[in-house]
Every structure is written in structure tokens, then in C-alpha cells.
């Protein structure tokens with residue numbers, strides 16, 4: 040049974056999806072009940088413990104850190120532009136996302152649709168505006184790349200980092216970058232690499248993954264504000280928004296983005312320990328919100 044569902048034809052055959060849901064649910068049952076991979080009652084310090092993470096997570100980061108080179112990142116962006124697009128609604132995308140497992144995540148015990156709803160519900164409980172609730176609801180939909188033709192998990196999920204200059208030791212499991220050929224490159228291995236000081240994140244290439252993919256999908260097809268786009272684009276950029284790395288590449292515009300991403304992050308991360316959500320009960324409320332910012336179907 041596949042750990043992730045990949046449909047090479049990238050169609051949305053419903054029987055494949057429902058088989059996949061069954062497979063994934065049974066896999067989840069085994070991963071989470073029998074292996075006790077997750078610590079259910081942890082406080083905030085228990086999240087994102089990569090040093091003590093299971094092999095699945097450590098192997099994921101080793102592979103990602105070795106394979107995300109500048110050359111790969113340029114090609115990924117070309118491929119993104121030339122890809123075949125699919126049409127579906129945001130809610131359909133959420134249901135499809137629920138057939139996938141994120142191998143990078145040491146904390147997410149429930150499925151992806153519950154993670155989206157838990158994030159949105161935590162934002163809603165705090166009385167935050169509609170647009171931010173919707174942002175929470177959709178922020179990980181870029182993981183659909185796993186179905187729409189990614190190379191693997193390593194070019195979709197996990198934290199992001201800058202490529203084209205020296206890898207920061209503020210990244211998780213930084214020793215694994217030794218296996219990335221860019222670490223030996225005479226330019227890419229220097230502090231600034233291919234960048235100018237304070238050039239701004241718009242001019243910097245972050246490792247390719249679900250943040251950047253969804254940012255491009257959403258920016259022209261929704262009426263979400265700039266802050267929402269920053270939350271989506273940089274939510275996995277933990278070395279920057281949590282650890283303060285790469286400040287020598289940032290400009291003034293990035294300060295506003297940083298404020299937005301920091302406001303968003305606790306809802307994304309710590310809601311993973313919240314109560315379960317009832318998908319069908321919450322559906323009408325969130326479909327109403329989605330309709331405020333998106334047309335009925337969009338191109339993915």
C-alpha cells in the first residue's frame with residue numbers, strides 16, 4: 040500500500056480517491072495507534088522536536104536537504120509554469136488532500152483536512168477576521184502537488200530554506216546539508232551566494248514546495264489580502280520566521296510579511312494538539328467563507 044497516493048494521470052477519478060481514503064485511514068490507524076509515534080498530551084515545547092523524531096521524519100529531511108539544489112529549483116519552477124492545470128473547488132481540494140500523508144511532520148496525528156479545520160477553528164476562536172480563517176483553512180492545499188506530479192515528498196512538504204547561498208544552521212537537522220552538492224559549490228556555499236545583501240525575499244529562491252506552489256495558485260484567483268499571501272508563501276520558512284535566519288537577505292517589505300507569518304504560525308503549529316473537528320458540521324460555515332474570497336472552482 041502506498042504511503043502517499045500518486046495518480047500519474049492526475050485525473051480526479053473518484054473511485055481511486057475513495058480507495059485511497061480507505062488505504063490511508065488504515066495506514067494511519069496502524070501508524071498512530073500501534074507505533075505510538077505521537078505524544079498526544081504535549082505542551083508547546085514538545086512540538087517540532089526533530090532531534091528525537093522518528094526515522095520517517097529524519098529520513099525525509101536527509102533526502103530533502105540533499106536533493107533541493109539550485110538546479111532542481113530552477114527546473115521545478117519551469118515545470119510549474121508548464122504543468123497541466125485541474126479545475127476544482129476549494130472544498131474538493133480539501134477532501135482530496137485528506138488522502139495524503141505528510142511524512143515530514145512529527146506532530147500531525149490526524150488527517151490533513153482536520154489539520155486545516157483545526158487551524159481555521161483556532162483562528163476563528165480568537166476572533167480573527169474572515170480572510171485569516173480562510174487562510175488557515177487552505178494554507179496546506181499546496182500539498183496536492185503530491186498527486187499532481189511531484190518527485191516525492193521532499194519537493195512538497197517540510198520546512199523551507201534558501202537555496203543559492205550557504206545553508207543556515209538554523210534549519211532543522213542542518214548536518215544533512217553536507218550531502219547537497221551545492222554545499223561544495225564555490226558560489227552557492229558562500230554567505231550571500233547568488234544574492235545581493237538585503238535584496239528582499241521576492242528575489243530569493245526558497246526550496247520548492249507546497250508554500251510556493253499554493254501562493255501562485257491563490258494570488259491571482261482569490262481576493263485574499265497581501266498578509267494572507269505572505270502567510271501562505273512563508274508559513275514553512277521556520278528558519279526565518281522562528282529562528283531569525285537569513286535577515287541579511289531581507290528588505291523592508293519582508294518585515295510586514297514576517298509580522299503576518301508570525302501571527303499565523305501558532306495557529307498552524309499548536310492547533311495540531313487541539314480537539315478533533317467534525318468535518319461535516321463545519322462544512323457549511325467554511326463553504327460560506329470560501330465563497331467570499333474564491334470563485335466556485337479554481338485552476339490548480
Ligand SMILES: O[C@H]1[C@H](O)[C@@H](O)[C@H](O)[C@@H](O)[C@@H]1O
Nearest residue numbers: 141143144179197198274275
Ligand atoms: O512538517 C511540516 C508540514 O507538515 C507543514 O505543512 C509545513 O508547513 C511545515 O513547515 C513542515 O515542517
Ligand SMILES: [Fe+2]
Nearest residue numbers: 178179274275
Ligand atoms: Fe504547511
Ligand SMILES: [Fe+2]
Nearest residue numbers: 154178179307
Ligand atoms: Fe499546516
